[in-house]
Every structure is written in structure tokens, then in C-alpha cells.
Amino acid sequence: MQVDSFQTSSRQRGLSATGSIGGIPLPDFNDKYVFSKKKSGISQAEYRQYIRExxxxxxxxxxFQNKSEEFNRLMKQYTSEVSPDRQGIIVSGLKAVSGNRQNVLKPIDILATLLEGEVRYQKLPSGSSEYIEFYDKNGEMVATYSNQGWTMYTTNAEAARQTQMCLIYNEAWGNAKRGIPLAAGETAHVENQYHGFDAKA
Incomplete structure (x- = not known):
């Protein structure tokens, strides 16, 4: 049985239809695979119950796993508990470099320290590509932007969290396959018990 088939170190994501900064389109922060820090107040015991259900x-x-949209929404909420403020890092980083997005005759290299982390920007002479890296306060790269679009990178904490959820889920899914009923006290309906879980996330 797979432990972490959901987990990946990076995912190329689509663009947002809602805005841009300095001419660079924002990623779609509502995408199911774009995680950003969001505390729910849900305990680990409650999460375990929801995952099993x-x-x-x-x-x-x-x-199974990401073939289920409800699984994907729960994974996003569960992972976002330990995510960096990816949205804040990207927005702040783009603002820090937006004044330098013009045609140039020589390469531009910018390193800017943000409240939430760091941004590294490079633009080659006119007609060539540009590239931006975004880092959290732990020095882990969380996103990149290039002419090909956005790519999100999973942090160590996020990867561990995803593996943890998959272990709980896989054990319960295997029990369901074997016909073992949920233990007493773990039978609340998932759709009604997310304590403020945002189904649109």
C-alpha cells in the first residue's frame, strides 16, 4: 500500500485570473496543491477522526487519495497548518522586484530579504528569460517563477505532514476494505464535522 502517493517535491501550477504584480501574474492560491499557512484550531485527534472517516x-x-476531491480539500487544510505563508512570501517578493521588470542591456540580479523569507530575482538582457526564487524564513525554497509559469515546492514540514495524513488514511482505507467498522466515537459524518473547513479552498 502506498504511503505517500499524494506527496511530491514540486508541482507546476496554473495562473490566477484575479491579478498580477509588476506585470507578473499571480499563482492561483485557491488551487488544491498551493498550500499557504492557515491555522484552523482543529486538534490532531479531531483531524485523525476526519481523515479516518x-x-x-x-x-x-x-x-483512493487524490482521486477524491474531498481528500484533496482535507489534505490542503491539514498541510496548511504547517505551511509557510507562501502567499505572503510570493506577494511581498513580487513587490520587492516589480520595479526592476523592464528591458535591460545587462543582467539584473536582486536578492531581497522579506519579513517572511527571501526572494532572488534574475533577468537576462532584453529578449531573454527571467527567473525568481522564493524562500521561507528557514531557507527552504517554496516557489519559483519563470517564463514557463509557477512551480510550488514542498517544504520538509509539509512533506512530513502529508506522509502522516497518508499513513492514517491508508490504514483506515485498508480497514474499510477488510470490512472492519470504524471504532466507536469515530463515526461522525465527514461533511458536517470539519469545524469551519473551507470546502472552496
């Missing part, structure tokens, strides 16, 4: 629900529908 989701596994049973998915098994009943013949779905």
Missing part, C-alpha cells in the same frame, strides 16, 4: 467514505465510492 474520509478514508471510509472514499472506499465506499471506489476512490
Amino acid at each position: 474520509q478514508a471510509y467514505k472514499d472506499f465506499a465510492k471506489g476512490q
Whole structure:
């Protein structure tokens, strides 16, 4: 059984239809794979219950892990508990370099320290490409932008969190497959018990 089929070190993501900074289109922060820091107040015990319930629900529908949109939404919420402020880092970083996005006759290299981390920007002479890296306060790269678009990078904390959720989920999904019922006290309906879980995230 797979432990972390959901997990990946990087994902290339689409652009937002809502705005840009300095001519650079923002990533879609509502994308199911774009995680950004968001504390819910849900305890680990509550999360464990929701994950187990989701596994049973998915098994009943013949779905597994990211084939289930409800799993993806729960994964986004669960992971975002430990995510860096990816949205804040990207917005602040783009603002820091936006004044330097013009045609140039020589390469531009910019290193800017942000409240949440760091941004590194490079633009080659006119007609060539530009490239931006975004780092969190731990020095981990969390996103890049180039002429090909946005790529999001999973931090160590996010990867560990995703693996943890998959372990809980896989165990429960396997139990459902074997016909083992959910333990007493873990049978609340998933769709009604997310304590403010944003289904549109």
C-alpha cells in the first residue's frame, strides 16, 4: 500500500485570473496543491477522526487519495497548518522586484530579504528569460517563477505532514476494505464535522 502517493517535491501550477504584480501574474492560491499557512484550531485527534472517516467514505465510492476531491480539500487544510505563508512570501517578493521588470542591456540580479523569507530575482538582457526564487524564513525554497509559469515546492514540514495524513488514511482505507467498522466515537459524518473547513479552498 502506498504511503505517500499524494506527496511530491514540486508541482507546476496554473495562473490566477484575479491579478498580477509588476506585470507578473499571480499563482492561483485557491488551487488544491498551493498550500499557504492557515491555522484552523482543529486538534490532531479531531483531524485523525476526519481523515479516518474520509478514508471510509472514499472506499465506499471506489476512490483512493487524490482521486477524491474531498481528500484533496482535507489534505490542503491539514498541510496548511504547517505551511509557510507562501502567499505572503510570493506577494511581498513580487513587490520587492516589480520595479526592476523592464528591458535591460545587462543582467539584473536582486536578492531581497522579506519579513517572511527571501526572494532572488534574475533577468537576462532584453529578449531573454527571467527567473525568481522564493524562500521561507528557514531557507527552504517554496516557489519559483519563470517564463514557463509557477512551480510550488514542498517544504520538509509539509512533506512530513502529508506522509502522516497518508499513513492514517491508508490504514483506515485498508480497514474499510477488510470490512472492519470504524471504532466507536469515530463515526461522525465527514461533511458536517470539519469545524469551519473551507470546502472552496
